[in-house]
Structures are given as C-alpha cells and as structure tokens.
Amino acid sequence: MKATCLFLLALLTTAAPALAQKKKTVATADQKMNTFINALMSKMTVDEKIGQLNLLTGGEATTGSAVSTNVEAKIKNGQVGGIFSLTTPARIRKAQEIAVNHTRLKIPIIFGQDVIHGYKTTFPIPLALSCTWDLPMIQQTARIAATEATADGLNWTFSPMVDISRDPRWGRISEGSGEDTYLGSQIAKAMVRGYQGDDLSKYNTMMACVKHFALYGAAEAGRDYNTTDMSLDRMYNDYLPPYKAAIDGGAGSVMTSFNDINGVPATANKWLMTDVLRKQWGFKGFVVTDYTAVNELIDHGLGDLQTVSALSLNAGVEMDMVGEGFLTTLKKSLKEGRVKQQQIDQACRLVLEAKYKLGLFEDPFRYCNEERAKTEILKPEHLKYAREVAGQSFVLLKNENQTLPLKKAGTVALIGPLANTGANMPGTWSVNSDLANTKSLLESMTALVGNQVKILHSLGSNLVEDTAYQQRATMFGRDIPRDNRPEEEIIKEAVSIAKKSDVVLAALGESSEMTGEASSRTNLEIPDVQKRLLHALLKTGKPVVLVLFSGRPLVLNWENENVPAILNVWFGGTEAGAAITDVLFGDVNPSGKLTATFPQNVGQIPLYYSHKNTGRPLQEGKWFSKFRSNYLDVSNDPLYPFGYGLSYTTFEYSNLSLSSKALKSGGSITASISVKNTGSREGKEVVQLYIQDLVGSSTRPVKQLKGFQKISLDPGEAKTLTFKITEEDLKFYNTNLKFAAEPGDFKVYIGGNSRDVTASQFTLMK
Numbered sequence: 029m030k031a032t033c034l035f036l037l038a039l040l041t042t043a044a045p046a047l048a049q050k051k052k053t054v055a056t057a058d059q060k061m062n063t064f065i066n067a068l069m070s071k072m073t074v075d076e077k078i079g080q081l082n083l084l085t086g087g088e089a090t091t092g093s094a095v096s097t098n099v100e101a102k103i104k105n106g107q108v109g110g111i112f113s114l115t116t117p118a119r120i121r122k123a124q125e126i127a128v129n130h131t132r133l134k135i136p137i138i139f140g141q142d143v144i145h146g147y148k149t150t151f152p153i154p155l156a157l158s159c160t161w162d163l164p165m166i167q168q169t170a171r172i173a174a175t176e177a178t179a180d181g182l183n184w185t186f187s188p189m190v191d192i193s194r195d196p197r198w199g200r201i202s203e204g205s206g207e208d209t210y211l212g213s214q215i216a217k218a219m220v221r222g223y224q225g226d227d228l229s230k231y232n233t234m235m236a237c238v239k240h241f242a243l244y245g246a247a248e249a250g251r252d253y254n255t256t257d258m259s260l261d262r263m264y265n266d267y268l269p270p271y272k273a274a275i276d277g278g279a280g281s282v283m284t285s286f287n288d289i290n291g292v293p294a295t296a297n298k299w300l301m302t303d304v305l306r307k308q309w310g311f312k313g314f315v316v317t318d319y320t321a322v323n324e325l326i327d328h329g330l331g332d333l334q335t336v337s338a339l340s341l342n343a344g345v346e347m348d349m350v351g352e353g354f355l356t357t358l359k360k361s362l363k364e365g366r367v368k369q370q371q372i373d374q375a376c377r378l379v380l381e382a383k384y385k386l387g388l389f390e391d392p393f394r395y396c397n398e399e400r401a402k403t404e405i406l407k408p409e410h411l412k413y414a415r416e417v418a419g420q421s422f423v424l425l426k427n428e429n430q431t432l433p434l435k436k437a438g439t440v441a442l443i444g445p446l447a448n449t450g451a452n453m454p455g456t457w458s459v460n461s462d463l464a465n466t467k468s469l470l471e472s473m474t475a476l477v478g479n480q481v482k483i484l485h486s487l488g489s490n491l492v493e494d495t496a497y498q499q500r501a502t503m504f505g506r507d508i509p510r511d512n513r514p515e516e517e518i519i520k521e522a523v524s525i526a527k528k529s530d531v532v533l534a535a536l537g538e539s540s541e542m543t544g545e546a547s548s549r550t551n552l553e554i555p556d557v558q559k560r561l562l563h564a565l566l567k568t569g570k571p572v573v574l575v576l577f578s579g580r581p582l583v584l585n586w587e588n589e590n591v592p593a594i595l596n597v598w599f600g601g602t603e604a605g606a607a608i609t610d611v612l613f614g615d616v617n618p619s620g621k622l623t624a625t626f627p628q629n630v631g632q633i634p635l636y637y638s639h640k641n642t643g644r645p646l647q648e649g650k651w652f653s654k655f656r657s658n659y660l661d662v663s664n665d666p667l668y669p670f671g672y673g674l675s676y677t678t679f680e681y682s683n684l685s686l687s688s689k690a691l692k693s694g695g696s697i698t699a700s701i702s703v704k705n706t707g708s709r710e711g712k713e714v715v716q717l718y719i720q721d722l723v724g725s726s727t728r729p730v731k732q733l734k735g736f737q738k739i740s741l742d743p744g745e746a747k748t749l750t751f752k753i754t755e756e757d758l759k760f761y762n763t764n765l766k767f768a769a770e771p772g773d774f775k776v777y778i779g780g781n782s783r784d785v786t787a788s789q790f791t792l793m794k
C-alpha cells in the first residue's frame with residue numbers, strides 16, 4: 029500500500045511539470061500561429077479570403093458531373109485554397125509554384141486526395157480491413173498510405189470514412205467499418221493516428237478528413253445520397269460516436285455528407301456543423317463540403333446558389349468542394365448582409381491554420397520530393413504488408429469436411445468471371461492503385477503454387493447477364509472479361525475442366541464497381557448467371573470452394589446450403605491474389621470476423637446484432653410465434669452474425685467469471701474467460717465482449733460490443749483473457765442527451781461472435 033502511494037506521488041511530481049511544460053509548448057505554438065495568421069489576414073482582401081475557401085479538382089478522379097476549369101488562372105487570381113485529385117511531385121510543384129510565386133500574398137495550396145485504403149500499395153477495402161479487428165495493423169495501413177501519398181506530393185486525405193451502416197444495399201458500406209459503433213470508433217481513431225502521426229508538419233504525415241458528417245450510411249432504402257431521418261437516441265448512441273472518436277483523435281478536417289438529415293441537408297445543417305461539431309465536441313479544424321454539395325442544396329430545395337452558399341457558410345462550413353458557390357456569391361451576400369465578415373474571416377482563418385499546421389508556410393514544397401516518390405512508393409515491405417493484411421481480412425464463412433485448406437498437389441480448376449482480373453482486386457476507391465502490376469488470382473496462384481499444382485482455368489460465366497449492367501459495373505476501366513458465346517457453351521467448357529480436376533475454385537461475386545459510391549443494389553444475391561454456373565459446377569460432384577468477391581454482406585442462403593466451402597475475400601488490394609492463394613493452400617490460417625451482419629434475405633434489412641428487444645421479443649427457442657415481433661416466412665436470425673468467422677482450427681470458450689458481481693461507481697470489475705485452441709494448427713481468434721443494460725430510463729440494445737482481443741494460440745494451448753469493465757463502458761445518452769451510466773443489472777457476454785456467447789451478470793451500484 030505504502031509503496032503504491034509513494035509510486036503515485038513520484039509519478040505525480042515527475043508528471044506534473046512535464047504536463048505543464050507540454051501545455052506551455054502548445055500554448056506558445058498556438059500564439060506563434062495566431063500571430064502569423066493575424067498578420068497575414070490583415071493584408072488579405074475579401075476576395076483573397078473567399079479564395080481560400082475554394083477547393084478545386086485536378087481532375088484525375090472525379091465523382092460528379094462538374095469538373096474544375098481554368099485552374100491555373102484561378103490560382104493566379106488567388107481564388108484557390110486547395111486542389112484535390114492532382115498527384116505527383118512534378119504536377120503539384122507546378123501548381124504550388126503558381127500559388128507561391130505568382131499571387132500577391134504567396135499563400136500555399138493544400139493538396140488532397142481520396143487515399144482511402146492505401147495509395148499505390150493498396151490494402152483491402154475498409155470493410156475488409158475492419159474484419160481484421162487488428163487496430164495496430166489498421167493504423168499501420170494508414171501510416172503506409174500516408175508515407176506513399178506524401179511522397180507523391182499530397183498532404184490531405186479524405187479519410188477515414190466512419191459512416192456506420194446497417195444496410196448492405198448501400199454500396200458505400202464497403203468504404204466503412206461496418207455496423208458497430210464501438211469497433212467503428214476504435215478504427216476511426218487508429219486511422220487518424222496512422223495518417224497524422226503526432227506532428228502534422230512532418231514530410232510524411234498528412235491531414236485526415238473525417239467523413240461523411242453525418243449519418244450518410246443511414247440513407248433510406250440503402251439508396252445513395254438518399255434522405256436520413258433519425259431519432260436523437262440512435263444518432264447519439266449509435267451513429268455519431270465514430271465521428272467524435274476521430275475528432276477526439278485529432279482529425280484536422282471534416283467532410284459534410286450529401287444527405288438530408290431530419291429535414292436539413294448536412295451541408296446546410298447548422299445544428300450539426302456548429303452546435304454538435306464545434307460547441308459540443310470542441311472541433312477546431314475546418315469543414316469541407318463533399319463534391320458540389322453546396323450546389324446540390326438547390327436540388328434539395330433550399331434556394332438558389334447565392335442562398336445555399338450563404339446557408340452553408342452560416343451553418344459552419346469553411347470550404348466548398350468543386351461547386352464554386354462560395355467563390356462566386358459570398359462577396360455579394362456580404363454586401364447584402366446575408367453573411368457576415370466575421371464568418372468569412374473565421375472560415376479563412378481555419379483553412380490557413382490547417383496549412384500552417386502542415387508546415388506549408390515554412391516550406392510549400394515540403395511534400396514535393398521526387399526522390400521520395402521514387403523510393404517510398406510500392407516498397408517491397410509495403411507490398412509484403414499488404415499481403416499479410418489481406419490474408420487477415422478474409423472471412424471463412426463455411427468449411428464443411430475441412431474442404432479447405434487445399435493440398436499443394438493434384439489439379440485445381442479455377443473458374444469464374446473474377447478469377448482472372450487483376451483490375452478487380454483493389455476494390456472501390458483505389459484511384460492511385462498500381463493496377464498494371466496487380467495480379468489476378470489466376471496469375472498469383474500460378475506464380476506461387478503453379479509448379480506443384482496443375483491449374484486449369486475457364487471463364488465459366490459472365491459477371492452479369494445484361495451487358496448494360498456489366499458496363500455500369502465495370503466503370504473506371506475495371507474491366508471484367510466477357511464472353512459473348514451462348515451461356516450453355518461457356519458453362520460446358522467450365523464443367524469439362526471441372527471434371528478433370530480434384531477441386532473446383534469458383535471465383536464469383538461482385539465486381540469492384542458494383543460496390544462503392546453510387547452502387548446501391550436491391551438484389552444482394554450473386555448474379556443469376558454466375559449462380560447457374562455454380563449449380564453446374566456442383567453437379568460435377570467435385571468439391572467446390574466459393575471464393576467470394578464482395579464489397580458488402582451478400583445474401584447467400586442457397587450457397588450456404590449447397591457449397592461445401594465459402595471464403596469471402598472482399599477486395600483485397602494489390603496483393604490480394606497472393607493472399608488468397610496463401611489462405612486457400614493453408615500457408616495462412618483465416619482469422620477475419622464479420623463486422624456487418626449477413627442477412628438471410630433483403631427483406632430483413634436493416635438487420636444488426638445490437639437491436640432493441642421490442643415489447644414482443646421472440647420466445648426462447650422459437651423462431652415464430654403469433655403476435656410476436658417476427659416474420660411469417662423467415663426467422664429473425666441472420667445467415668452469418670456480426671463477429672462471425674471460421675478458422676482452420678477450432679476454439680473452445682470456458683469459465684467465464686467476474687471478479688465481483690457488484691461494480692461500484694468509479695470502480696471496475698474484471699471479466700475473465702479461458703480460450704483454448706482445440707484443433708491441430710496455430711490460429712488467431714478475436715475474443716469479443718458484449719454488454720447488455722437490462723433496465724434503463726430508455727430502451728437499451730440486446731447487446732453492445734464493449735471490448736475485444738485478438739489472440740494467437742498454438743494447438744492445444746489455452747489462455748485466460750481478462751477484460752476490465754468500468755462505469756464508462758456502461759454510459760449512454762439518455763433522452764435528455766445526458767451521457768451517464770444508470771445503476772442496475774447488466775449482462776456480460778463473451779464469445780467468438782455476437783451469437784455464440786457465454787453469459788454472466790453484475791450490478792452497477794449507486
């Protein structure tokens with residue numbers, strides 16, 4: 029006891045001056061910045077200030093019909109604060125030179141890009157990354173992305189995308205971390221840390237932009253850009269925390285979402301941009317709109333361009349992406365008293381502060397280092413890491429009779445429209461990906477095991493039947509081979525190859541462009557034409573493995589019933605082909621766990637594990653009872669629950685125990701569980717802890733993830749894991765939006781997924 033006190037005293041006496049020193053250094057740095065910006069702004073005209081609020085596109089990747097024109101001339105006129113979608117040190121240097129050599133005040137430009145899941149070295153899509161449940165690993169992918177992107181001239185990324193989504197019809201579910209608030213918040217923080225490091229002005233760190241603020245993933249009917257209408261309970265408890273976590277983690281900027289939130293589109297939503305973001309959360313950075321989102325307020329029905337631009341600025345938005353509404357109307361609005369000088373000044377100040385923090389005033393060419401561009405992009409260690417990460421992101425959904433892993437011997441038939449397309453591997457938002465050197469699964473497999481295994485290949489089917497659909501699904505040059513012969517002929521060829529093999533690998537699912545922005549779908553099954561191929565392959569009697577490419581939870585009832593093994597490989601990035609080969613042939617044991625529920629059918633959507641109980645929950649052991657909350661035609665169960673994923677080994681959970689059944693306010697208790705590897709090979713397991721608040725002043729979800737640990741166990745090895753539970757873990761926003769825990773009973777669940785858990789109970793004391 030004494031020793032502890034002495035230790036604490038020693039800690040306090042050494043830590044306090046260090047803390048005070050740190051605060052002083054920050055204060056001095058802030059003062060220095062303010063002095064610099066005050067001096068600069070005192071020289072700026074209104075036009076120059078408004079110019080800083082203008083973000084143009086360099087046009088390398090566009091996500092709307094508008095493109096920026098006369099960019100050079102606008103830079104010279106002091107009408108550009110930032111440019112995105114322009115890369116390479118040479119091009120960026122050229123634009124920056126105009127800004128710092130040919131404008132009156134020589135203010136440097138900030139250069140952004142959608143660096144979403146890697147840069148040239150592309151990692152798995154964010155939804156897949158989240159399935160690793162490995163925060164240091166996710167952080168490291170963001171670190172590598174920043175290293176490569178800054179080597180190519182950039183200093184600002186439009187990431188992390190932290191939109192919670194519980195609707196797999198929405199194509200952009202692929203860009204986020206799935207359905208869970210807790211996991212999504214941890215990932216948001218890790219990514220910001222990875223991009224920004226601890227010093228934004230370093231040559232290899234870049235500013236993060238949290239998006240899409242807010243609630244973009246809750247678009248009605250899963251249709252992109254659609255309206256969102258949401259209660260404050262759901263907003264504060266489920267959807268807002270990941271944005272807040274990214275901001276608490278220091279993210280320098282925020283992007284507005286396109287959608288209408290409870291009647292006011294986010295880009296004009298003062299409550300969101302000012303009251304929540306700045307007043308409640310203390311955000312100090314700047315807010316940028318999404319692509320032409322100010323102009324889109326006209327179609328939302330809020331007025332003409334001048335009106336909506338003023339609305340947006342007054343709501344608390346600082347930078348206007350592509351649409352130039354701020355540039356062309358704010359001065360007039362100022363004269364007419366529709367916006368205030370102080371509002372323009374504040375917006376300009378925040379943009380300048382970001383540039384200052386990035387070190388651009390000190391050296392505008394800090395990120396234009398040709399030497400780094402040659403040496404730090406696509407480094408062998410980055411590619412090696414991409415392969416490792418991809419291998420951990422795949423989710424083994426089914427593995428009957430240990431169909432997988434395959435032996436490195438005999439003959440394998442690799443069939444399907446996605447088997448031989450490297451362009452499909454990186455997935456959505458991989459605009460800078462090194463497509464030319466991204467191998468297809470066939471190419472990787474041949475290179476890695478081709479001398480031990482005979483690999484036969486045939487297309488087997490088209491991606492989708494309809495050519496127009498295929499065109500929509502392969503935009504941006506992500507071609508998928510297509511064969512115009514009659515379907516029977518294509519299938520016949522595949523079947524004859526399958527018959528000559530020991531095992532069939534069916535590479536099926538979605539193309540990368542069937543997911544992501546503006547790629548919502550209402551039918552979440554594997555396209556029919558591919559299914560017909562699968563039927564034919566199964567009929568051969570050969571063991572079939574479905575190697576499933578997808579950017580969202582798909583509906584897989586039939587496949588789950590009929591195909592012996594299913595490995596979901598998402599879109600795994602530059603090294604996906606090698607990583608899939610590693611897993612299929614057992615060099616890597618799969619460990620990914622789903623972060624979004626797979627429904628049994630589209631009608632169940634939204635389906636998520638942390639739902640409310642309702643007043644008429646199902647009766648224990650029954651999937652249907654009259655006058656209960658259920659369907660006549662399908663149970664309420666998902667096909668695969670949140671947190672689910674198999675391994676080539678098995679794990680057994682036992683002895684869940686709590687250090688105490690009473691948690692005192694301000695104290696903590698410990699939950700422990702023993703996990704044993706009961707199979708015959710080393711494997712990783714994500715051990716998940718869920719809590720249920722049994723009684724509350726408002727209704728509480730049936731389960732909420734509150735902790736997890738990813739562990740590695742040798743065959744036969746057992747580990748006892750402990751999780752600390754504090755009052756903090758039990759807090760929620762009540763109907764008055766007070767964030768507090770309420771005394772009473774709580775259940776604790778621990779298991780390898782959200783469904784298969786063991787339970788215990790404790791009480792939070794007053």
Ligand code: NOJ
Binds near residue numbers: 090091142
């Ligand atoms: C539109 C997308 O919604 C957003 O995520 C992206 O950052 C911008 N376009 C810029 O490309």
